[in-house]
Structure formats: structure tokens, C-alpha cells
Amino acid sequence: MSFDFDTSHLAEELAALGTHPNVRKLAVVLPLVPGKREVAWEFLREGPPFDLERAGVEAHEVLLTDNEAIFVFGVPEGPESLERMLSAEDFWTMATAWGHIASGPPRLAQVAFDWPR
Numbered sequence: 001m002s003f004d005f006d007t008s009h010l011a012e013e014l015a016a017l018g019t020h021p022n023v024r025k026l027a028v029v030l031p032l033v034p035g036k037r038e039v040a041w042e043f044l045r046e047g048p049p050f051d052l053e054r055a056g057v058e059a060h061e062v063l064l065t066d067n068e069a070i071f072v073f074g075v076p077e078g079p080e081s082l083e084r085m086l087s088a089e090d091f092w093t094m095a096t097a098w099g100h101i102a103s104g105p106p107r108l109a110q111v112a113f114d115w116p117r
Contacts, residue, residue: 013108025059027109028071036101040069043098056084069098070109 032040044062052060059074 009105024076025072025074025111025114027073027111028106029109030069030071030098030102030106031104032067032069033101033103034067037064037066039101040064040098049097067103 041064044064048060056075057073058076059072061072063070063072
């Protein structure tokens with residue numbers, strides 16, 4: 001399956017989230033080409049490709065399944081911190097670097113339930 005890897009739709013969704021002051025966590029789901037999970041592991045072993053702290057990220061984790069990479073970002077409350085993360089050039093460089101192992105466009109997942117202790 002071939003498609004044009006374009007992050008513009010994701011950028012629009014993320015920008016719209018920036019108007020909501022209660023966003024504290026977001027997840028980006030990237031479908032993977034079958035058999036590319038190990039390539040994703042290699043990318044992740046190199047560590048984050050951008051300075052998470054400078055970008056305003058409070059927490060970050062990546063979950064992998066055989067079919068998806070799920071990037072979870074914790075952002076401090078307030079639209080300015082999300083805007084700072086999205087304006088980091090390395091954030092979008094990282095997003096497009098994964099394009100050759102993606103089987104579809106990235107999509108945003110919203111937190112439906114969160115239980116902090």
C-alpha cells in the first residue's frame with residue numbers, strides 16, 4: 001500500500017487542540033507497514049529526536065504494537081505549552097522521518113479516561 005505521507009491534517013487537529021486550555025496529554029497513533037515494528041524499535045532506541053524539555057513536554061512515552069506506534073505526550077496545562085511543542089521544528093522533522101514505515105496517515109487520539117493517583 002502506498003500513500004502520500006502528509007502531516008498537515010494532524011497539524012490542523014493539534015492546532016485546534018491548542019485552543020482548549022485543559023489539554024494535558026495527547027496521543028498520536030501511527031499505523032505501521034506490516035513487518036516494520038523492528039525498524040520502529042531502532043528509531044526509538046536512538047531516543048527522542050528533539051529536546052523534549054525545551055519543547056515544553058512534561059512526559060513522553062511511545063507504545064508499540066505489531067501494527068502501530070502510539071506517541072503519548074504530556075503537556076503542562078495551557079495552550080501555550082502545546083503551541084511551544086508544535087512549533088519545535090524537530091517535532092515535525094521527527095514526524096516525517098517515520099513516513100517510510102507508515103501504512104497510513106498519523107491520527108490524533110484523545111484521552112477518554114485518565115486516572116492519576
